[in-house]
Amino acid sequence: MSSMLSIKDLHAAVDGKPILNGLTLELPAGEVHAIMGPNGAGKSTLSYVLTGRSGYEVTGGSVTLNGEDLLALDPAERASRGVFLSFQYPLEIPGVPALTFLRTALNAQRKSRGEAEIAAPAFLKLVREEAARLKIDFEMLRRALNVGFSGGEKKRMEILQMAILAPRLAILDETDSGLDIDALRIVSDGVNAMRGPDRSMLVITHYQRLLDYIRPDKVHVLAAGRIAATGGPELALQLEREGYDKYGAAAA
Amino acid sequence: MTAARGLTEADLAELPSRRDEAWRWTDLGSLVREAIAPSAKFEAPVQAGGPFGSLRLDEIVIANGRLNWWPEGRLSKGLQLREHQTPEPPVMADDVPMARLAARNAVDPPVSILKFEGGEATAAVVRFVSRGDGAHHARLGVVVAPGVKAALLESYEGAGEGYFSNALLEIFVGEGASLERVVLVDDTAGSISASTAEVFLASKSSYAQCILTSGAKRQRSECRVEHPGGHASVRLDGVYLLGGKAHADITTVVTHAGVDGATDQLTKGVVDGQARGVFQGRIVVQPGADRTDAKMGHHALILSDRGEVDAKPELEIFADDISCAHGNTVGALDEDALFYAMQRGLPEADAKAMLTQAFVGEVIDRIEHEGAREVARRWAAQQLGAAHDL
Numbered sequence: 001m002s003s004m005l006s007i008k009d010l011h012a013a014v015d016g017k018p019i020l021n022g023l024t025l026e027l028p029a030g031e032v033h034a035i036m037g038p039n040g041a042g043k044s045t046l047s048y049v050l051t052g053r054s055g056y057e058v059t060g061g062s063v064t065l066n067g068e069d070l071l072a073l074d075p076a077e078r079a080s081r082g083v084f085l086s087f088q089y090p091l092e093i094p095g096v097p098a099l100t101f102l103r104t105a106l107n108a109q110r111k112s113r114g115e116a117e118i119a120a121p122a123f124l125k126l127v128r129e130e131a132a133r134l135k136i137d138f139e140m141l142r143r144a145l146n147v148g149f150s151g152g153e154k155k156r157m158e159i160l161q162m163a164i165l166a167p168r169l170a171i172l173d174e175t176d177s178g179l180d181i182d183a184l185r186i187v188s189d190g191v192n193a194m195r196g197p198d199r200s201m202l203v204i205t206h207y208q209r210l211l212d213y214i215r216p217d218k219v220h221v222l223a224a225g226r227i228a229a230t231g232g233p234e235l236a237l238q239l240e241r242e243g244y245d246k247y248g249a250a251a252a
Numbered sequence: 253m254t255a256a257r258g259l260t261e262a263d264l265a266e267l268p269s270r271r272d273e274a275w276r277w278t279d280l281g282s283l284v285r286e287a288i289a290p291s292a293k294f295e296a297p298v299q300a301g302g303p304f305g306s307l308r309l310d311e312i313v314i315a316n317g318r319l320n321w322w323p324e325g326r327l328s329k330g331l332q333l334r335e336h337q338t339p340e341p342p343v344m345a346d347d348v349p350m351a352r353l354a355a356r357n358a359v360d361p362p363v364s365i366l367k368f369e370g371g372e373a374t375a376a377v378v379r380f381v382s383r384g385d386g387a388h389h390a391r392l393g394v395v396v397a398p399g400v401k402a403a404l405l406e407s408y409e410g411a412g413e414g415y416f417s418n419a420l421l422e423i424f425v426g427e428g429a430s431l432e433r434v435v436l437v438d439d440t441a442g443s444i445s446a447s448t449a450e451v452f453l454a455s456k457s458s459y460a461q462c463i464l465t466s467g468a469k470r471q472r473s474e475c476r477v478e479h480p481g482g483h484a485s486v487r488l489d490g491v492y493l494l495g496g497k498a499h500a501d502i503t504t505v506v507t508h509a510g511v512d513g514a515t516d517q518l519t520k521g522v523v524d525g526q527a528r529g530v531f532q533g534r535i536v537v538q539p540g541a542d543r544t545d546a547k548m549g550h551h552a553l554i555l556s557d558r559g560e561v562d563a564k565p566e567l568e569i570f571a572d573d574i575s576c577a578h579g580n581t582v583g584a585l586d587e588d589a590l591f592y593a594m595q596r597g598l599p600e601a602d603a604k605a606m607l608t609q610a611f612v613g614e615v616i617d618r619i620e621h622e623g624a625r626e627v628a629r630r631w632a633a634q635q636l637g638a639a640h641d642l
Contacts, residue, residue, distance in 0.1 A: 051595050052594075053591050053595075054587070054591070074594070074600065075591060075594035075595050076594045076595075076597055076598055076599045076600065076603070078595075079594070079595055079596055079597035080597050084595075085595050087592065087595075090592075091586075091588055091589050091592040092589075093589055093592070093593070093607070093610065094610060094611075094614070095609075095610025095611060095613045095614055096606060096607075096610045101593075101596070101606075104598060104602070104606060105593070105596035105597045105598055106597070108596075108597045108598045108599060108602060109596075109597035112597065112599075144610075161596065165596065165597070
């Protein structure tokens with residue numbers, strides 16, 4: 001099986017406390033998998049372990065992206081290999097206009113891959129198109145990234161960054177949280193437009209609602225730090241009806 | 253011509269040391285134990301240029317304490333330079349030991365006076381150039397005529413190992429006039445330098461300054477403002493970007509003596525390596541100086557384990573119905589923001605540079621003179637190793 005992302009028996013701890021306890025997951029190229037689970041199951045920890053955040057200590061197992069050991073790379077190197085995380089709580093970056101941040105990030109990734117910098121006109125054209133698609137006022141991009149933006153605007157900014165950076169592996173961490181139904185539709189349309197044979201996505205969510213808009217190929221239940229069940233989209237509906245109790249949510 | 257003076261045995265006894273409360277973090281007395289010979293006179297005019305050179309403004313060069321070059325007879329209309337041989341003692345001399353030393357020891361001429369009289373010259377550049385390993389003192393008066401708007405772009409440019417440089421500026425801003433002073437301090441790592449500005453304001457005037465420094469072996473940039481109230485406004489900003497073993501001290505004292513005065517201060521610093529940043533900001537609101545509006549902020553980032561920042565904000569208020577606010581923070585770079593930037597692909601060093609540049613960018617954005625603001629921005633990017641201008 002040709003997996004883009006391969007996670008094998010992953011153990012990870014935060015402040016010495018084990019959070020992931022033998023998580024195994026195969027995500028083939030072109031597929032969208034949902035990770036669902038109760039609070040405290042390790043969903044966000046998984047996203048931070050995959051992206052290399054400090055403080056998230058891998059104590060066992062392996063993670064490869066297209067066969068390359070992801071855990072040996074720093075966060076920036078992982079990003080330039082095509083790993084993108086849409087943050088549950090996007091950071092505010094005072095003093096750095098969104099456009100500048102995006103151009104700097106894109107060019108840093110291109111440089112790391114040995115590609116030439118993108119020319120300013122081409123960059124602006126690209127951003128204008130994607131911003132229009134996500135109904136983001138272009139003028140907003142001249143302001144400091146996420147400073148004073150609403151929750152919905154921040155999530156749209158995340159998807160805009162994803163569209164510009166065109167990752168191979170996109171991890172969406174609770175992208176639906178804090179979105180009203182219109183914003184959810186815009187964000188989901190933006191994500192769906194990026195589905196393709198060379199791109200895989202991990203959609204982390206607590207609620208089934210998002211999966212009405214972003215239809216997953218598979219649904220995994222994460223409980224107590226490992227995958228407790230895997231199924232098709234119908235599993236999400238079942239979880240919505242029955243809750244996470246049978247996966248031992250209370251213990252988490 | 254008067255014989256140049258360096259630092260004599262008698263001068264040594266007057267150097268401020270940690271025994272003086274105002275100099276506790278910038279001890280010159282224990283650093284300089286022996287007399288220092290006068291700095292050599294430059295044989296030729298200093299080449300045009302300096303950090304503000306690209307702006308093509310009238311340029312006055314003071315090299316090793318002496319007036320070295322200025323466009324004599326060709327100054328832009330509205331600008332005057334006079335050489336003054338019999339100066340008055342500085343008004344604040346008793347309080348300020350370095351100002352007193354500068355006034356006593358500056359020669360050739362004892363003081364130059366630069367006057368903005370209105371007209372086409374709205375900005376001028378003054379370059380204090382230091383070379384070699386001697387000691388020198390300089391004194392400059394700056395006068396802005398009533399109603400005139402002017403900018404003074406001031407640079408300290410060091411070369412050589414261990415000079416001792418001491419400058420005194422006395423600044424008079426007339427009624428309804430305004431002066432913006434942008435100061436770029438680029439001393440050498442081995443130098444000891446002090447610069448003191450004494451600022452006197454008339455009513456309805458405004459005075460703004462931004463000190464930008466990369467430090468020295470020991471360095472003090474001090475500004476003292478006599479604030480008359482009377483709808484005059486003052487902005488005192490600063491940026492220190494320090495690495496290695498650099499030391500920089502930004503000290504300000506603003507004395508509000510009359511009603512309806514405003515002061516707004518923002519200083520930010522970034523300290524790496526074993527460097528040390530010092531900020532002392534004092535605002536005094538004298539009895540009767542009612543309706544004073546004063547704000548003071550100092551915020552510093554320490555990027556290393558051995559960096560140090562010492563801050564002393566002081567508000568002394570003896571009047572009623574005033575508004576005074578101050579904030580002081582010293583911390584590390586926001587780890588969450590750093591991770592966020594790296595997750596987007598910025599290598600760690602670039603991400604740090606971008607975030608620190610943005611941090612101090614808030615101060616630089618307040619510079620009103622567009623050309624000087626760009627110079628300051630490029631300077632910060634260069635100091636922080638940033639890949640891009642923000």
